[in-house]
Amino acid sequence: MLTSLFFLAVMFIGVPIGICLCLAGMFYIWDSGNPLLFQSFPMQMFGGVDSYGLIAIPLFILIGEIMNGGGITRRLVELSMAFIGSVKGGLAYVNILANALVSSIIGSATAQVAIMSQVMVPQMEKQGYDKTFAAGLTVYGGMLGPIIPPSVMFVVYSVLAQVAVGDMLIAGILPGILLTVLFFVLIALMGLVYEYPRSERRTLRQRARSVAVCSPTLLIPIVIVGSILSGLANPTEAAAVGAVASALVGRYVTKEFRFSQIPEMLVRSGIYSAIVLFLVAAAAVFSWILIFGKVPQATAAWVQTVAKDPVTFMLLSNVILLVIGTVIDGIPGLIMTVPILLPIATEVYGIDPRHFGVVVVVNLVLGLMSPPVGLSFFVAAAVTGAKPGKMFIVTLPFFLVCCVALVLLSIFPWLSLGLLK
Template identity: 85%
Template sequence: MITSLFFLAILLVGVPIGICLCLAGVVFILNSGSTVLFQSFPLQMFAGVDSYGLIAIPLFILIGEIMNSGGITRRLVDLAMAFIGSVKGGLAYVNILANMMVSSIIGSATAQVAIMSQVMVPEMEKQGYDKTFAAGLTVYGGMLGPIIPPSVMFVVYSVLAQVAVSDMLIAGIIPGILLTLLFFLVIACMGFFYDYPRSEYRTLRQRARTALSASPTLLIPIVIVGSILGGFANPTEAAAVGAVAAALVGRYVTKEFHFGHLPRILLRSAMYSAIVLFLVAAAAVFSWLLIYGKVPQAVAAWIQTVAHDPVTFLLLTNVILLVIGTVIDGIPGLIMTVPILLPIATEVYGIDPRHFGVVAVINLVLGLMSPPVGLSFFVASAVTGAKPGKMFIVTLPFFIISCVALVVLSLFPSLSLGLIK
């Protein structure tokens, strides 16, 4: 109890989550009287990051930085516009489709929202869309980032759950496509009530020329996802090749990336990677102490009095994780909940850990779009100037359909596991 109160107190005053986890561990050891545990503290932190699969995280982050610097994002948007054509509300569809393409490279919801808000919102506003709707739609498009591979959150979950990184990345493909199609459906339904403008008309020749000039940018996701699906490379190797592909495309195809940019790009990638990996190291200590304190067993005993079957457990988990996701970012949310909930899911209810991982990640990402915090809305607001509260209200149908998708994914594990060999 003392440890929990201390953890909540320092979290609420704004102490970074990684430091909160470490300090809470120190308080737990002091409170337990087993000070000999301090000898294992640094060893547990080192063991948490002593994983080959974690090398993929800085590489995926590096790919996103190179892609942004090389103008590849803008060309993927042009490619999406060539596919959609001049239909009513076409730029809204383009927003989601472009986010799906970009998510296959960036893999981070907040980073994707920041990048795509700069690209899509001014263009949609220029064509007559309400800025608040355009920004809110971009936020939900960014939800695809941690779901469609590559995904930093899936890599972190793989390490926490001790499952293959490639399995988790593949498990996100069908859910990501399902969410994209459901977002298309919402746009089509909203089009009956709102007079969305049509996209600028382009002839077939113009669209073909745009697609031809932008298509080399697809080499990056093809290299990453294709090599993993085809069994030619593991996620870490695929990420390394993807980084080289991004640099070559940015330098020799888009001609906007210069090797002189690399020091700045490497520094930004290293800083973000250090934050993520420190969180993983702190999580190792947190998980170790939870097991030592028999917290999972106590939570399991309580949950079994409420949930009597796997479906009920998953629906209850959806509610718990969604609430946690509204106030805590995705990776820290995983770090705090997976060590407690995963053993219950697998050992008590027999749920596949990969299926549970997909449900958990989508829940926590959806929390980024939910009050009272809604971090992704604040990111979009900082870039576009739109009000976060208004964004949530205007795009409420997307939140509802995302919750429906979560229930469907909870009921049908094959949607997550169908592509895994």
């Protein structure tokens, strides 16, 4: 109890979450009166990052850096426009489709929102869309980033849950497609009420030219996802090949990437990777302390008095995770919840850890779009100048659709596991 209060106290005064986890671990050891546990502290931290699968994280981040610097994002947007054509609300569909394509390369919601807000919102404004709606829609499109592979959050979950990274990445494909389709349906329904502008009309020849020019950029997601699905490479190897492919496409196809940019990109990727990996190391200590303190067992006893079956447990977990996700970023949220809830899900209710992982990640990503924090809305606001609160209100139907998707994912495991059978 004292450790929990100490953890909350240091977190609410603004101490970074990774340091909070380490300090809470030290406080628990001190409070337990067993100083010999301090000898295991560094071993637990090292053990947390001693995983081959974690090498994929800096490689996925590097792919996003190269893609952004090589102009590949704009080509994917152009390709989406060629596919959608001149329809009512065309740029709204393009926004979601382009985000889905970019998601297969970047794998981070906030990074994707920052990139796509610069690309899509000005274009939508020029065609007559409200800036607030355009920015909010881009935020929900960015939600696909941590769901459609590659995904940094799925890699972290795989390490925490001790499941295959490749399985988790594949498990995110169908949920990503489900969300994309639901967003398309919602845009079509909202188009019956609101007068969305039509996309710029293009001839068949213009579309064919756009497809021919931009299609080579699809080589990157094909290499990454295809090599994993086919079994030719594991996720780490696929990430390495994807980084090379993105550099070659950016240099020789889009011709906007220069090899001289690599050192700067490596530094940025290294900094972000170090932050993520430190969180994972701190999570190992946190999990160790939770197990030592028998927290999962106590939580399981309480949950079993409320949830009598797996579906009820999943719906209860949705509520808990969504509340946590509204105030804590995705990876710290994983670190705080997975060590407690996963043993209950697998041992008490017999839920597949891969299915549970998809639901956890989607919940925490949706939390990035939810008050009172809504980090993704603030990222979009910083880029576009739109107001975060107004963005949430204008795009509230998309939030409700995401909640429907979460219920479906919770009730029907095959929506996550269908490609793994």
